[in-house]
Amino acid sequence: MENKLESAYRLFSLMNEDNLGYIYRGNFTDEITENILKLTEANLQHEESRNKIKKRIYSIMVEGLQNITRHQHADDVDIEKIEETFGIFVIQKIDDYYFITTGNVVDNVNIPPLKELLEKINSLSKDELKAFYKKVLTEGEMSDKGGAGLGLIDMARKSGNKLFYKFRKIDDTHSYFYLHTVPVVESTNIDEKKIYDTINNIINVHSLLNENSFLLIFNGEFSQESSVNLLGAIKGHITTSVSLKNKLFYVIVEMLQNIVKHGSKTEENSANPGIFVIGEDNKYFYILTGNFINKDESDTLLNKLRQINEYSIDELEIQYSKILFDFNIDDEKKTGLGFIDIRLKSQNKLAFSIKEYNDKLDFLLLGSKINKTHGE
Amino acid sequence: MEKLEIQATDMTPYVKLDKENGEFVIAEKSLPENAIEFYRPVLEWLDEYSKNPNKDTIFQFKLEYYNTSTAKQFARIFLLLEKIHLEGKSNVEIHWYYSKDDMDMEHSGKRYEKLLKLPFKFFAY
Numbered sequence: 001m002e003n004k005l006e007s008a009y010r011l012f013s014l015m016n017e018d019n020l021g022y023i024y025r026g027n028f029t030d031e032i033t034e035n036i037l038k039l040t041e042a043n044l045q046h047e048e049s050r051n052k053i054k055k056r057i058y059s060i061m062v063e064g065l066q067n068i069t070r071h072q073h074a075d076d077v078d079i080e081k082i083e084e085t086f087g088i089f090v091i092q093k094i095d096d097y098y099f100i101t102t103g104n105v106v107d108n109v110n111i112p113p114l115k116e117l118l119e120k121i122n123s124l125s126k127d128e129l130k131a132f133y134k135k136v137l138t139e140g141e142m143s144d145k146g147g148a149g150l151g152l153i154d155m156a157r158k159s160g161n162k163l164f165y166k167f168r169k170i171d172d173t174h175s176y177f178y179l180h181t182v183p184v185v186e187s188t189n190i191d192e193k194k195i196y197d198t199i200n201n202i203i204n205v206h207s208l209l210n211e212n213s214f215l216l217i218f219n220g221e222f223s224q225e226s227s228v229n230l231l232g233a234i235k236g237h238i239t240t241s242v243s244l245k246n247k248l249f250y251v252i253v254e255m256l257q258n259i260v261k262h263g264s265k266t267e268e269n270s271a272n273p274g275i276f277v278i279g280e281d282n283k284y285f286y287i288l289t290g291n292f293i294n295k296d297e298s299d300t301l302l303n304k305l306r307q308i309n310e311y312s313i314d315e316l317e318i319q320y321s322k323i324l325f326d327f328n329i330d331d332e333k334k335t336g337l338g339f340i341d342i343r344l345k346s347q348n349k350l351a352f353s354i355k356e357y358n359d360k361l362d363f364l365l366l367g368s369k370i371n372k373t374h375g376e
Numbered sequence: 377m378e379k380l381e382i383q384a385t386d387m388t389p390y391v392k393l394d395k396e397n398g399e400f401v402i403a404e405k406s407l408p409e410n411a412i413e414f415y416r417p418v419l420e421w422l423d424e425y426s427k428n429p430n431k432d433t434i435f436q437f438k439l440e441y442y443n444t445s446t447a448k449q450f451a452r453i454f455l456l457l458e459k460i461h462l463e464g465k466s467n468v469e470i471h472w473y474y475s476k477d478d479m480d481m482e483h484s485g486k487r488y489e490k491l492l493k494l495p496f497k498f499f500a501y
Contacts, residue, residue: 224409228386231407242477246441250480253443257409321491324451337444345480 001351012275015219023217035236042229064102160184222272254338263291284369403438406446415449429466438473476500
């Protein structure tokens with residue numbers, strides 16, 4: 001668990017550097033695709049970008065997500081590294097640019113024709129691309145899985161830019177294919193080297209996710225509103241029994257609200273910047289959060305967390321009931337009811353760690369794990 | 377007494393407090409980060425109601441989810457209801473609904489029952 005906290009912190013550093021927004025790694029179903037679209041749509045609404053750009057991003061996402069759904073498993077699934085079979089979707093914003101990245105496993109034998117297609121698309125002018133699109137549309141599909149060619153051409157047309165890509169070798173027969181789309185905003189040009197740096201950064205982030213079994217990462221500003229959207233998306237992402245889903249949901253709500261309540265703003269940010277991570281392995285679900293807190297609150301918070309971890313379940317029940325009916329501590333920040341609730345619902349100790357950020361702020365990492373076999 | 381009805385949102389519950397028809401319901405989700413604000417009108421209404429309540433008050437809690445911030449406001453509601461119940465002004469009964477898959481919700485209701493002098497009835501759906 002401590003390793004996972006460290007990894008969450010590394011993710012935050014890697015992502016914050018690039019202002020990365022939202023990552024999902026896992027199996028892609030129609031429901032999950034829909035949830036990702038909804039969440040991004042809600043986040044895009046806050047952006048000042050013009051509607052035309054937003055629409056473009058949205059339709060590129062639709063194509064990209066469908067591409068993953070279609071190609072998420074290589075034709076023969078005998079990959080030793082099972083974690084690599086998952087698809088990945090990333091949306092990030094750096095300066096004024098949006099980067100939409102999708103990733104999935106491909107068979108090595110399929111790389112040359114795919115490369116050829118991508119290079120062809122990248123060599124065509126706007127009008128040529130339009131003609132090529134029509135040609136593929138009327139003459140039929142280019143791959144036996146269907147539609148891939150068309151989807152790629154469409155993404156290139158909508159982005160108004162080249163399709164950037166990279167293959168990462170997994171083993172002798174498989175590679176991971178990253179497709180990186182950067183829609184043109186206004187007429188300004190973005191340095192290609194910078195674009196390739198962002199792909200490499202995503203590959204680093206991806207390997208961190210694989211190592212830690214992280215499935216979903218939200219990096220950004222936390223508010224009541226972003227929590228609502230995130231909660232909606234999470235509900236769609238988690239595929240497990242109803243009782244476990246409920247339990248996870250309770251813990252997630254308290255952890256998210258903890259960021260909104262306690263999170264401090266940095267000088268550059270108006271809302272609460274932070275990170276939210278969900279992970280899953282055979283035994284547990286992991287929920288991790290990270291956010292800034294004022295340095296002068298750190299000690300009190302650490303003591304409270306230590307104390308809550310020391311309580312037995314019975315003692316926690318007593319504490320919970322006591323706080324529930326004690327209206328003298330109505331300042332909700334101070335009750336600690338949320339932490340107690342997380343401990344009670346997860347039945348596991350909280351993991352926590354504090355990192356120094358600057359002379360005013362610390363970064364608090366909090367982790368909770370939930371047994372998959374609870375109450376079943 | 378005028379009824380109070382609030383439609384549900386993604387984060388706040390459906391509320392219906394209707395003295396005339398004897399309907400007292402809080403339903404769906406209650407997840408506001410700051411529940412004090414949301415429950416203020418509810419508590420004000422109940423405070424007014426407690427001056428001259430119906431002979432019977434069946435209060436239904438049909439929550440899908442609620443957070444700890446809400447839990448404290450529920451405690452306030454229960455204390456108000458407990459008062460009129462113990463004073464003999466109204467026979468109060470709490471009807472606590474929970475999904476049969478949600479043992480945490482059942483447990484939360486039982487916890488309140490243990491801490492209060494109010495009759496609770498539990499309904500799994």
